[in-house]
């Protein structure tokens with residue numbers, strides 16, 4: 001019987017380890033063009049040319065075996081076999097960025113010096129060629145004393161050769177198992193060697209960086225840069241509304257058609273109502289926002305893949321320093337625009353613990369994609385679809401304002417925290433800028449498909465479940481004839497109780513009813529409202545079934561704005577609290593987070609409501 005052998009991918013951040021891992025194992029780990037994407041180890045199965053399986057582990061990028069941040073610690077522990085119950089990987093596969101050889105050779109030497117079976121993947125040779133670098137893998141192999149295989153992870157070039165080299169390295173491991181020397185060079189020596197080795201491996205080098213240098217001069221310019229960044233974000237939010245409308249309308253029509261079809265086909269019964277008013281109205285009201293999600297992520301993924309996101313981090317560094325954070329916090333905060341959970345996990349690449357804690361605490365204020373359906377449904381119902389000037393849509397503008405409100409809120413809180421609870425000097429910014437790349441359509445398509453799938457899976461699982469439970473709580477006990485079903489129901493009683501608390505900030509019963517199930521996931525606020533109004537609507541009320549129409553009829557503009565303000569801040573997400581507990585090792589910080597965010601949400605909603613009312617809106 002063959003036993004499962006093991007290998008691990010190690011190297012500097014952004015070398016293409018995860019891209020190689022995906023290509024070799026068929027996994028779908030997140031890859032993106034900035035350092036610090038992977039923060040946890042992840043294993044998969046690689047089949048060698050002989051048919052033998054190898055357990056391959058993808059690791060967070062690292063600059064050395066002496067970790068300076070939690071993600072680097074994972075890498076060091078795996079390489080050195082320090083995780084309890086796990087032995088060190090038999091083969092170390094060092095992934096080098098060929099276009100950035102000198103820098104990547106510093107850590108590589110440290111790994112090679114461990115004396116373990118080692119293979120080098122000289123990755124990104126395509127980018128090196130593009131930049132006018134011709135390399136000599138043989139010379140590199142000779143200098144390093146381990147096999148070197150040129151690869152292009154994203155084009156699947158060199159994969160067989162790499163697998164073959166891993167297989168051979170294993171055989172050598174079996175012959176000579178106890179060859180352990182410790183690294184006996186210091187950092188300065190390794191830097192000098194790296195320079196010499198890289199120089200020897202470079203056959204020719206023509207300077208073709210000029211175009212990119214020019215691009216950086218514009219995009220990183222102290223004031224042109226931020227203007228471009230802001231203009232870009234502006235375009236994104238306009239596109240989210242303008243581009244999605246036809247698709248969203250079509251989906252909405254589909255959901256309506258399904259609702260009416262089922263209603264027509266089944267005899268009146270509670271089961272029919274559960275299907276139509278509960279599941280189809282509730283889950284359907286969230287699913288229709290798929291086009292918005294896809295458009296938003298199209299831009300995010302394109303900016304990530306091109307290398308622009310890392311420039312955005314660089315631009316924001318000064319602003320972040322102003323509130324006591326470093327540009328390092330930018331990437332985790334940026335990830336939080338998809339979802340705070342990966343965002344909070346991405347803080348593992350932050351060296352300074354207080355910096356890291358602050359970033360975790362403010363991450364939930366970044367507008368995650370779960371808020372998009374809530375924002376979009378309210379905006380579509382209350383903000384007129386007209387242009388303010390030059391074809392700039394008012395709806396997109398309001399959406400952008402909500403995102404900005406979250407960011408400004410987070411910066412203010414960071415400023416306060418850094419002067420009180422997480423006091424300390426801001427640490428420096430050391431992120432290296434990745435190379436510009438043209439995003440590949442196939443990668444974008446896969447990334448979008450993954451995001452769409454995550455969104456639909458949430459709709460099919462958590463939102464579905466909460467909607468069914470809510471429908472049950474809304475329908476029982478049954479109201480006496482002629483009485484309001486919602487007021488009589490269990491959910492209605494709970495909501496009436498909570499309404500006392502949220503009345504001062506302008507919320508009515510239906511709004512407070514939406515808040516409790518929305519703790520499970522923010523989108524549930526939308527499905528709850530849809531289900532509540534479907535249950536509450538009299539049967540002859542068909543024409544007004546659309547959620548937007550119901551909202552416009554039942555809420556005033558100040559109420560709607562207050563509801564939006566609430567969702568900018570409210571920590572309506574159990575999973576975020578759970579992940580905060582895990583990442584901070586205890587209940588103290590997640591409880592603090594819950595407390596301060598609810599307080600902020602309450603104040604923001606109240607101020608919005610009363611200001612809007614006073615302004616006569």
Ligand SMILES: Nc1nc2c(ncn2[C@@H]2O[C@H](COP(=O)(O)OP(=O)(O)OP(=O)(O)O)[C@@H](O)[C@H]2O)c(=O)[nH]1
Pocket residue numbers: 012013014015016017018019020030031032033034035036037038039059060061062123124125126127151152153154155304305437
């Ligand atoms: N042109 C080209 N791009 C590559 C190659 N390998 C990876 N990339 C791109 O380089 C970027 C970084 O790749 P990742 O696989 O995320 O890098 P990583 O080493 O896992 O990075 P961390 O997880 O941050 O340590 C992504 O945008 C990839 O698409 C390659 O061989 N050629």
Ligand SMILES: [Mg+2]
Pocket residue numbers: 017018019030031037038059060061
């Ligand atoms: Mg990675």
